[in-house]
Amino acid sequence: MGTTVNKDMVIYNQTAQTAFLERRQDNIDVFNSMSNGAIVLESKIIPGNFAQSSFYKLGGEIVHRDVNSTAKVTPDIIGMGEQVGVKVPYKYGPYASTEEAFKRRARSPEEFAYVIGQDLADATSAGHLLYGVGALTGAILSNPAMNVQGNIAVDGRKALTRAMRTYGDKFNRVALWVMNSDTYFDIVDEALTNQIYSEGEIIVYGGLPGTMGRPVLVTDMISQDVSFGLQAGALKITESQMPGFRIWDINDEENMAIGARAEGTFNLDLLGYSYKMSEGENPDIEKLKAKTSWEKHAKSNKLTAGVLIDLTSTGSNGPGGQVGD
DSSP states (O other), X not given: OXXXXXXXXXXXXXXXXXXXXXXXXXXXHHHHHHTTTSEEEEEOOOOSSEEEEEEEEOOOOOOOOOTTOOOOOOOOOOEXXXXXXXXXXXXXEEEEEEHXXXXXXXXXXXXXXXXXXXXXXXXXHHXXXXXXXXXXXXXXXXXXXXXXXXXXXXXXXXXXXXXXHTTGGGGGGEEEEEEOHHHHHHHHHHXXXXXXXXXXXXXXXXXXXXXXXOOEEEOTTSOXXXXXXEETTSEEEEEEEEEEEEXXXXXXXXXXXXXXXXXXXXXXXXXXXXXXXXXXXXXOHHHHHOGGGEEEOOSSGGGSSEEEEETTOSSOOSSXXXXXX
């Protein structure tokens, strides 16, 4: 009779890790191609608790030059800014299963590792989005100029144009809407109600399509009270450390069993905003959602992640939104 030894558990660890990496890469490829570049998922080793990078702050402009003047000119100062992204740790499990549970289904315990690996990949993708949207909430709330109010029932798609208005002449930078499913279907209902012609499967709307021609990321991870209009590069989520797996024998119970758990870390970087290092390392979701955790470093609002639409308004509040630098 054979006895399970450590090298057998290494095989299970490799099985879990392989299943994780294959499913994770599929999720990344699909998500990056569908988000119109607004939310980017990637893998890259990043040391430390924060990702810091400096940049020049210019924002110069050309002005009239008097060819007949000998007046002195005063040099402008080249400023410096700092982009700060933050590292977020996470854990998964532990889970446990008896070997009997798999044997009764004519399955190998190795399948336990495979299932865990795939589920971890899906849980990681969902968690990344949850924390990423939380960070977007906190960062954009810290910048009142990029917050607008709207109500789909009253304003219809004007709630979306109100958001785009914050970008002024750069409104085409809005590349992706992020909203709750209830909000999405409210917009679809409003668009169908206002169609001016319908025959068979051909529908002509009185204006632009329901979401202004932009793709929509529909997720119930965010409240139906808010939606986002994001520009390309708004949020970068980086798997900054290789996830760790542990699969082990459980030999002190009535039935022989296997346990599994995992942990990892990812970084969040937001376009135009920096995480305040004074708020501390290893933030949880509530810390990321707090507007006091973020500050704008971009000189122009048109170079920030996006606009937040507060959908709790009870009625139209006019054109709304202001174009600001």
